Each structure stands twice: as structure tokens, then as C-alpha cells.
Amino acid sequence: MERAIETFLFWSRWLLVPLYVGLTLVLLFFAFKFFQELIHLVPLLPQMAEADLILTALGLIDLALVGNLLIMVILSGYENFVSRIEVAEGSDKLSWLGKLDAGTLKIKVAASIVAISSIHLLKAFVNALSIPNDKLMWLVIIHMTFVVSALLLAYVDKLAFASHREH
Numbered sequence: 001m002e003r004a005i006e007t008f009l010f011w012s013r014w015l016l017v018p019l020y021v022g023l024t025l026v027l028l029f030f031a032f033k034f035f036q037e038l039i040h041l042v043p044l045l046p047q048m049a050e051a052d053l054i055l056t057a058l059g060l061i062d063l064a065l066v067g068n069l070l071i072m073v074i075l076s077g078y079e080n081f082v083s084r085i086e087v088a089e090g091s092d093k094l095s096w097l098g099k100l101d102a103g104t105l106k107i108k109v110a111a112s113i114v115a116i117s118s119i120h121l122l123k124a125f126v127n128a129l130s131i132p133n134d135k136l137m138w139l140v141i142i143h144m145t146f147v148v149s150a151l152l153l154a155y156v157d158k159l160a161f162a163s164h165r166e167h
Contacts (some may be wrong), residue, residue: 013081014082016077016078016081016082017078017082019073020077020078020082021076021109023073024070024074026070027067027070027071027074028149030063030066030067030070031067033063034060034063036062036066037049037056037059037060041056046144051126051127054126055096055123055126057122058119058122058123058126061119062116062119062120063110065116065119068112068118069109069112069113069116070101072105072108072109072112073105073109075094075097076096076097076100076121077105078107079097079100080101080102080105080118081102082141085097103157103160103161104124104157106153106157107150107153107154107157110149110150110153110154111150113146113150114143114146114147114150117142117143117146118143120139120143121139121140121143124136124139
């Protein structure tokens with residue numbers, strides 16, 4: 001009975017695959033939105049103000065950062081929790097694939113969230129004259145919450161790594 005339960009529990013990791021496939025579809029949507037924004041930008045470029053171009057570029061960077069975050073979660077999550085990803089020798093194997101454990105992935109996700117939050121905060125500061133001060137204050141507070149959370153995650157992971165090395 002115990003063996004059957006353990007086999008079933010071990011098999012259950014495959015239930016994550018539809019989630020990773022769904023995240024891959026979301027990545028496709030982000031790529032579509034990126035190119036939609038880029039195509040929309042071209043005819044407006046001649047009369048566009050520099051601040052508007054900066055805001056558009058920041059929006060595109062934001063989409064790219066979220067895409068990077070999705071790839072990191074999809075590939076390393078699959079590799080860590082479902083099955084090893086086998087790629088042929090000489091192909092485009094990513095240098096970090098297979099090297100991100102769950103703790104490192106959490107830190108990288110937190111760092112990505114800080115970077116995305118930074119982009120949103122920068123966009124707000126470019127538009128600072130049209131945004132109420134209290135909203136800017138809350139954006140900074142939320143951003144600093146992400147920064148402190150990421151630092152605490154990294155510190156706790158470092159403590160866990162040091163404790164694990166001692167044993």
C-alpha cells in the first residue's frame with residue numbers, strides 16, 4: 001500500500017505539465033503584444049515626443065522582462081519538479097538550465113519582480129507631473145517592499161546554504 005501511494009505521489013509531478021504549457025501560451029501572448037506595440041509605434045514615431053518614446057521603450061522592456069521571468073519559471077520549474085530536459089549535444093543549451101534549484105529560482109524570480117517594479121516606477125517618474133504625489137509615494141513603498149523581500153529571500157537562502165554546508 002505504501003509503495004502504491006508513493007508511486008502515485010511521485011507520478012503527480014506530471015500534473016504540473018499543463019501549467020507549464022499554459023505559461024508557454026502566456027509567453028506567446030506577451031510576444032504578440034510586444035510586436036503589436038512595436039508595429040503601433042512605427043507610424044507614430046515622427047511626431048512622437050521623447051518622453052513618449054521613453055515610455056513606450058520602457059513598456060517593451062517590461063514585456064521582455066516578464067517574458068524572461070516566464071522562461072525561467074517554465075524551464076527551471078519543469079527541470080526541477082517534473083523531468084530533466086534533454087537537449088542534443090551542440091544545440092542551444094542554456095548555461096543555467098539544470099543549475100537553478102528551487103531556492104535559487106525563488107531569488108531570481110524575486111529579482112525579476114524588483115526589475116519589473118523598477119520599470120513601472122521609472123515610467124511613473126517620467127509621468128510624475130500627471131501622477132498625484134500620494135500615488136507616487138505608494139509606488140515607491142510597494143517597490144521598496146519588493147526590494148526588501150528579495151533581499152530577505154536571498155539572506156535566508158544564504159543562511160540555509162551555509163547551514164546545509166555545515167552538515
